[in-house]
Amino acid sequence: MNITAPYLLFLGDATDKLSIKMAQGVADWRPDLCVGQLRLPGCEVSTNLPDMSIQDAHAKGAKTFVLGFANSGGTIDPSWVPYIIEALNAGLNIVSGLHDKLTDIAEIRQAAAAKGLQLIDIRHPQQKFKTANGVSRSGKRLLTVGTDCSVGKMYTSLALEKAMKQHGFDVDFRATGQCGILIAGSGVAIDCVVADFIAGASESLSPANEPLHWDIIEGQGSLSHPAFAGVSLGLLHGAQPDALVICHALGRSSMRGLSHCLPPSISDTIAMNLAAAKLTNPDCSIAGIAINTSSVDEEEALLICERITAEFKLPCVDPLRHGVDMIIERLS
Amino acid sequence: MNITAPYLLFLGDATDKLSIKMAQGVADWRPDLCVGQLRLPGCEVSTNLPDMSIQDAHAKGAKTFVLGFANSGGTIDPSWVPYIIEALNAGLNIVSGLHDKLTDIAEIRQAAAAKGLQLIDIRHPQQKFKTANGVSRSGKRLLTVGTDCSVGKMYTSLALEKAMKQHGFDVDFRATGQCGILIAGSGVAIDCVVADFIAGASESLSPANEPLHWDIIEGQGSLSHPAFAGVSLGLLHGAQPDALVICHALGRSSMRGLSHCLPPSISDTIAMNLAAAKLTNPDCSIAGIAINTSSVDEEEALLICERITAEFKLPCVDPLRHGVDMIIERLS
Structure with missing residues (x-):
């Protein structure tokens, strides 16, 4: 699972500081990986990164649009989909940490495929793992x-x-x-x-x-x-x-x-x-x-x-x- | 995950007693749930249930065709698919404990859908679980x-x-x-x-x-x-x-x-x-x-x-x- 920086952090309409823990974490520890944040009307919290439109973020070199918040149930609200599509159309990959999968939404899947962009559902690892062997290793x-x-x-x-x-x-x-x-x-x-x-x-x-x-x-x-x-x-x-x-x-x-x-x-x-x-x-x-x-x-x-x-x-x-x-x- | 009995146990071309552990377990503990076993040429092991064709098993009331063996890698061998299709055509549900999913094989999926039968991949639970709450319960x-x-x-x-x-x-x-x-x-x-x-x-x-x-x-x-x-x-x-x-x-x-x-x-x-x-x-x-x-x-x-x-x-x-x-x- 490899994510391409820099990021535009999407906060949606979050009203609770705890719900943007994911965006805040990257803003605190890797501000150099972030070009800014995008907040919708009603959003009452901030990572203190500059507010920015998708187009401006793209112009500043953003490569990935990050759904940087959690909500109860981990659902992708239909009202966010147009922003995800806009980000894809601007050439940005999408990352989500929600339970709902980006790849389950046909409109998003098709827009990503058309542009050859990545949809990364962090909570749904695609890697195939082996069972552990317990053998001691160096390092x-x-x-x-x-x-x-x-x-x-x-x-x-x-x-x-x-x-x-x-x-x-x-x-x-x-x-x-x-x-x-x-x-x-x-x-x-x-x-x-x-x-x-x-x-x-x-x-x-x-x-x-x-x-x-x-x-x-x-x-x-x-x-x-x-x-x-x-x-x-x-x-x-x-x-x-x-x-x-x-x-x-x-x-x-x-x-x-x-x-x-x-x-x-x-x-x-x-x-x-x-x-x-x-x-x-x-x-x-x-x-x-x-x-x-x-x-x-x-x-x-x-x-x-x-x-x-x-x-x-x-x-x-x-x-x-x-x-x-x-x-x-x-x-x- | 509910499985409808009785079963016809499919042993494929297994040659190793350990590889039919699943079929053997049900044959040992619930012989009343099994009408018989189906073995292909080359199969060198047995549950000691009567050998039986899919048609005969169906006539004896079998409701589910069970892939009762494991192989290295847990793959579904293409040579088994015709038997699975034959079982579906005879009106039997299919159960598999392999890593490969029955539902990933279009031919099997279509035959099951056409007959309204169940494909149960035991290793791929479809249920949605909650995280544990740790609250003491009765019983x-x-x-x-x-x-x-x-x-x-x-x-x-x-x-x-x-x-x-x-x-x-x-x-x-x-x-x-x-x-x-x-x-x-x-x-x-x-x-x-x-x-x-x-x-x-x-x-x-x-x-x-x-x-x-x-x-x-x-x-x-x-x-x-x-x-x-x-x-x-x-x-x-x-x-x-x-x-x-x-x-x-x-x-x-x-x-x-x-x-x-x-x-x-x-x-x-x-x-x-x-x-x-x-x-x-x-x-x-x-x-x-x-x-x-x-x-x-x-x-x-x-x-x-x-x-x-x-x-x-x-x-x-x-x-x-x-x-x-x-x-x-x-x-x-």
């Missing part, structure tokens, strides 16, 4: 794992990649979710592959590499999430990580989407992930802990991270507030 | 889990269902693999669903039921198998089992298909599965251990089961040699 890999879904695994992974590049590491970010794939320009939507191939897809995403090369693999879900733990485990086994970074968000009283489920402790999360990781990499260790401290102030955030550092004898940081250098120091 | 559930793949989880599940029926339990077998689905006439090929929905599909397979009703759920893979553990974990979380039966095959020196991976101990398998199960059912316990002792003689089989019974203080039997009554005594 080094780090996987971010979480106490829950949506605790900052992608942001932590990207912060690690960025800082490691600055420190001269040979490193690649390996994306496993829609937003990450848009940022990386490639990857596998791991929760969308057929169950038999989760670990196999994870192996193919982070293949054998130079001995000192690092893959920083974006984690998904949580071993403690009753709906998605299977995805997390297959990803973990296929990644064969040398290092794990535990990601956690302060202030969660229940698992995401499941008000009756308590989040696990950091300690249990370390134990569970390490035990599972050792099946395919007995040398796996914990490199650090990344906390999303956005619910508290700077001072409290620092105190909490210091306390966790002392408790686990592992570097603990909020990647966005403190950077990740303390974690990188443990990688070699 | 009782038992899941078979394994030290490895292909250790006897389906046979153990069916033996439990059969014996529980004899003992007056209100019980259903819930199938999660091709062969089980054929035997049950319904189920979900759990390793073929999209990764996000493993646990959700597992929840829908064993829904809320009467307080004393038991679902006996066929396990898949193993938490210790590097390729398939994700499927096993999602199935386990969705099943919310009250009871687990640990399945193990004697004489394995490595995990199935992975010569470099050692099988786990029974003790580790118990600990891992119980810890994972408690996420969605804190009251889960181990009901017993089922050993495939086919590699040793009767006497040794009995000694081994007695030793394991003593070691774990849990009933340990070979379901085919000793029955499963000792395990059922622990269920209420």
